[in-house]
Amino acid sequence: MTQTIRPATPDDIPRLVDLLMLDSETRHSVDPILWKMADDAPAQIGKALTFALTAEQQPFRQLWQVADAGGQVTGVIHSMLLPVPPIYTGALGEPGLILPDSFAAPDAPDGTVEALLAAAEDALQDAGSQIILSSYVTGEDWRVAFENGGYDPLTLYLSRSDLGDQGMPTDVRLAKDGDVPGIVTRSAENRRVLFDIDPFWEIHPEADQRFSAWMQRSLILRDRDMMVLGSADDLEGYVIAQPVSRLHFSPAHDITGTGVIDDYYHPDLANPVTLENGVEGAGALLRAAEAIFADRGMGAAFVVCPAGWKSKIDLLEAAGYKTAMVWSIKR
Numbered sequence: 001m002t003q004t005i006r007p008a009t010p011d012d013i014p015r016l017v018d019l020l021m022l023d024s025e026t027r028h029s030v031d032p033i034l035w036k037m038a039d040d041a042p043a044q045i046g047k048a049l050t051f052a053l054t055a056e057q058q059p060f061r062q063l064w065q066v067a068d069a070g071g072q073v074t075g076v077i078h079s080m081l082l083p084v085p086p087i088y089t090g091a092l093g094e095p096g097l098i099l100p101d102s103f104a105a106p107d108a109p110d111g112t113v114e115a116l117l118a119a120a121e122d123a124l125q126d127a128g129s130q131i132i133l134s135s136y137v138t139g140e141d142w143r144v145a146f147e148n149g150g151y152d153p154l155t156l157y158l159s160r161s162d163l164g165d166q167g168m169p170t171d172v173r174l175a176k177d178g179d180v181p182g183i184v185t186r187s188a189e190n191r192r193v194l195f196d197i198d199p200f201w202e203i204h205p206e207a208d209q210r211f212s213a214w215m216q217r218s219l220i221l222r223d224r225d226m227m228v229l230g231s232a233d234d235l236e237g238y239v240i241a242q243p244v245s246r247l248h249f250s251p252a253h254d255i256t257g258t259g260v261i262d263d264y265y266h267p268d269l270a271n272p273v274t275l276e277n278g279v280e281g282a283g284a285l286l287r288a289a290e291a292i293f294a295d296r297g298m299g300a301a302f303v304v305c306p307a308g309w310k311s312k313i314d315l316l317e318a319a320g321y322k323t324a325m326v327w328s329i330k331r
Contacts, residue, residue, distance in 0.1 A: 003109050005119035008064035008076065013049045015073045016066070020045050023103035024252035026138050033161040034258060034300040034324055035137075041252040048251040063123050067104065067112045075104035077116040079124055082133065086214075087191065087207040095131040096124030100325065101250035104141065113141045117149060121330075131200070132330045135248075151328035153307035154200065157248065158321035160301050164294025172288035175226035175238065177219065182235025183228065184212045190265035197272055197308040200329065225292045229266065229281055236281050237266030241289040244302055248325065259293040261286070262304040272309045279315050286319060 008016065021042055027035040038044050052062055060080055067075035082097040084090030098120050104112040124132055133154065134146045175183065188208060194201040204210065218226055224242035228235055240263040249255050268275060268282035286303075293301050303321060305312050 003067055003069040003074065003112065003115065005065055005067055005115055008049075008053060008066045010050065010053050012066055012073055013046055013053070016049055016064075016076055017042050017045045019073070019076055019103050019105060020101055020250065021252065022105075023101060024250055027100075027253070030138055031159065031161070031300075031324065034159050034302070035249075036254045036257060036299075038252055038254040044251040061127060063120065063127070065116065065119050065123065067108065067116055069109060074108035075102075075112045075116050077102040077120045079120045081124070081127060081129060086210045087204055089202045089204045091202060092130040093128055095133050096121075096127065096129030097327075098124075098132070098134040099250075100135045100137045100248075101252075102142065103139070113139075113145045114149075117145050121149075134328045134330070136326045136328065137324065146328055149330065151330045153326050154198065154329040155327040156305050156307050156313065156323050157325040157327070158303045158305060158313070158316045159324035160290070160303075160319065160321045161299055162320065163290040163298065163301055166287050166290070168291040169284040169288055172227050172229050172284050175219065175228045176232070177216070178232040179226075179228050179235060179238075180212055180215045180219075182230075182232055183215055183226075183238045184208050186235060186238055186265050186267075187211050187263070189267070189270065190263075193270065193272055193309070194306060197306050201306075225289075227285065227288045227292070229285055237268075237285050239264040239285040239289045241292045241301075248302070257297065257299040258302060259289075259296070259298045259300070260302040260304065261289050264289070264303070269309070269312050269315065272306075272311055275311045275314060279318075282315055283319070286315070 028037050060083060062080040065077050066073045078099040078101050080097050081094040121132055134151050136143055191203050195203055224240055226240050228238045230236035241259055244255050244258045244260040266282035266285055268277050268279050290301055303316055
């Protein structure tokens with residue numbers, strides 16, 4: 001039977017809900033705390049698909065494609081054009097991102113995953129993406145397809161679910177207005193390490209000003225906590241504990257109990273290869289973020305870490321974190 005890859009339509013939604021429920025339940029079985037299922041997961045998937053396939057105004061461009069074997073949908077792939085954070089140049093435009101809520105039915109014809117991947121790459125390139133990223137959580141067929149397709153790990157998302165067990169370090173405090181210049185200085189060091197690891201993170205000429213403005217705004221946002229180590233005039237490091245983005249989780253998952261740590265830096269981590277100066281400061285900031293999450297009733301933490309930042313990975317793994325998702329790049 002001939003199988004074709006085509007854009008999804010609203011008529012496909014009932015079948016896609018079934019496939020995406022299977023996909024979400026697979027993640028849930030791996031880590032039921034991080035990938036907690038929403039009570040109304042099928043309804044949430046259907047709502048998101050209806051909006052994606054019918055709404056004229058979208059916050060970003062997303063693509064849904066299906067594998068169709070004689071009228072039977074056997075697989076789906078979800079991709080999008082990823083907005084570039086304002087502290088990076090985005091010289092090559094918006095990357096294309098293949099999202100983890102992509103799935104092939106267990107009885108799909110051989111080669112379905114590869115066909116979906118090739119079609120998504122073509123569609124993203126047609127939309128203007130010069131760089132394509134993939135995200136992977138579960139599914140050996142997807143892992144192999146990405147690996148064979150020339151994707152190399154770019155960013156790891158490491159998770160831990162036993163939070164706050166070591167308490168709040170006494171030397172970490174909540175950030176104030178006067179700490180913003182020091183945070184910006186340490187952030188600039190962080191960005192230089194990122195760029196040295198991979199030029200994908202090319203720094204925008206106005207990164208400091210843009211990051212400073214965002215830090216000032218973040219101080220008044222009630223859904224996050226900004227914490228620092230050291231005095232304002234000699235700030236050692238900082239960490240921001242905030243709720244996760246829906247970008248990393250399909251609509252089937254309840255994300256209210258998960259926090260993310262992305263903006264996080266201490267000079268202990270300045271060498272991306274080895275932890276030359278120990279981890280006392282960086283470890284204290286990490287424990288502070290975990291304690292804050294626990295106080296907010298969150299059960300899991302997600303930490304964003306470049307795949308090439310070995311010293312940071314070593315710190316996180318020693319603290320009990322395990323890789324839960326991998327973003328890879330095909331240039």
